[in-house]
Amino acid sequence: MQVAVADTVGLYLSFPFCRSKCTYCNFASGVYPASEHDRYLNRLVEDIESSFDWAESVRVELPKVVDTIYLGGGTPSLLEPELIHRLFGAIHAAFRVEGNAEITMECAPGQLQDATLFAMAEVGVNRVSLGVQSFIDSEASASGRLHKRSDVLDDVERLRAAGITNLNLDLIAGLSGQTLSSWDESLAVLLDTGVPHASIYMLEVDEDSRLGRELLVGGHRYHADLVPTDEAIVRMYEKAAERLHNAGLQQYEISNFARPCSASRHNLRYWQRRPYLGLGLDASSALVARFHPDAHANKTLPRPLLRCKTTDDLRTYLTGLKHVEADWLFVAEQFEEAWFLGLRMNRGVDLQSLRSEFGAERVESALESVTKLGANGLVSKAGETVTLTARGRLLSNEVFQEFLTERDLCATGAVRVS
Ligand code: SF4
Incomplete structure (x- = not known):
């Protein structure tokens, strides 16, 4: 798979605002007043508008044609309808979005307003990833999620009614209080929805999350004492792989399972080493250089690949700093x-x-x-x-x-x- 011959790019846009902070979360997301959304969106639009100047300045290829867009978070479904339209207006002004582009938005169950849902459908969002994590209300609540099982099921119905049928549900194996039988129940409810895609993550904790810190030093506040053992988490993962497989969702990546033709085209870019441009807070890009190094007598070898990442500090990002960490990857x-x-x-x-x-x-x-x-x-x-x-x-x-x-x-x- 040659990165250098790509003529399309995937766009990743982050929206790092959430209504509450999950205990296991180590993402650069936070709970900020809605007034910050507008300011952040303005900053993001500036980045979209200056994408090609930036690519020119760092000497990378940036294809004009976009075939996947992924709005991740945070919780992009908190975007007000007007901001969704402004964001997509900027994308269409700067890039050419293919007619059959996959356009994904991450949504928090129970937090999707009707007006937002209509705006999503209007701008062409055709895939939604719902951060369910567990269908057991007590487990979701212990991890800081605000939704109940019924909210997820309602959202699945509403999304389908709005014409968005390409749905992914995330589950996490290893949440506090989870047991093999409650995990089995979550899997059964997920399969009952008939969604074409599921992501199954094994809980990973580090000191950047409140749960992770509590696991390291001990305590009960975030229910670290109720986190299942590593062996139990492995059994949950294996159980999920087996049940999803039997239900027709084939595993195509360590954490991802899909019915035929429903794999995430955007996420496949990452593993297939195809170029993507990440804009917004804590967003990663991988873009191919316009040049061969002088030492490359053999011009058939891959050109260097620029991997870069924006700051994960919101205040710094809002002041206008662009990519802060950058590495050239050679052969x-x-x-x-x-x-x-x-x-x-x-x-x-x-x-x-x-x-x-x-x-x-x-x-x-x-x-x-x-x-x-x-x-x-x-x-x-x-x-x-x-x-x-x-x-x-x-x-x-x-x-x-x-x-x-x-x-x-x-x-x-x-x-x-x-
Ligand atoms: S919704 Fe996602 S980004 Fe927001 S706090 Fe929870 S895990 Fe983190």
Whole structure:
């Protein structure tokens, strides 16, 4: 999959406002007065309008044609209708959005006003991701969510009535108070809705969330004492994979399951290493350079890839700072990414494509890692395709580290520099 030949781009736009903060959340989102929405939107529109000047200044290709748009958060469904129209007006003025573009908006159940829903349909939103996390009201409430099961079911009906039928429901395995039987109930309700897509995440906690801090130091306020064991979380994940598979939602990525033709086109961009532009707070971009490095005698090798990220501090963002962290990925780093992003997908890594992109020699040397991981039951190789095994999906970080160079491991802290 060559990034350099792409002629379309995906747009990711963040809206980092929420009505309450979930206990497990480590995103750059917060609870701010609605008056901030307008200010933030103005800033976001400025970024959209200056996208091509910015791309020119950092010497990256920015295709004019957009085939996926993803409004993530935060809670974009809190956007007032007028702001939704202003946002899409700016997108259409700057880019050419394909007629069949996938346009996704993340919504918090129970917080979608009729006027917002109409505005979404009017601007062409055709996919909605609902952050359900659990259909058990006490579990949702313990994690700081404001909705009940009935709110989710109502929203699914309302969205379908508005013509938005491409729906995703998120569930998290590992919420406080969750048991194997309550998890089974959440899965059953999800399947009853008949949605074409589900995302199943295993709870990941770190010190950037209130629940994570409490797990580290102890306490009851955020119900850290009721978080299931790692073994129970693994069993929940395995149960979900089995039940979803039996119901016709095939796993296509570690956390994602879909009926035929319903995989998220936008999210596939990330794993297929296709370009995307992220605008707004804490948004990531990956765009291909316009140039080959001087050292590239061989111009068939991939051009550098710019990975950059905007600030995660709202005040800083509102003052006008654009991308704050930027890294150029050259051939070696892109080769590593080809492995660990490719392996996330159930279709795996195609060795022939890797050879034509990066050269046979580099691929042959990586096959030593494949053999080693295969012996440990973490990957399997069938012909020219390497995939994660079910065990490998559970231990994916261990697998991905195998494809990182020593330099990257130092950067991630997995190897200490003495
Ligand atoms: S709704 Fe999402 S972004 Fe907002 S606090 Fe909860 S997890 Fe974080």
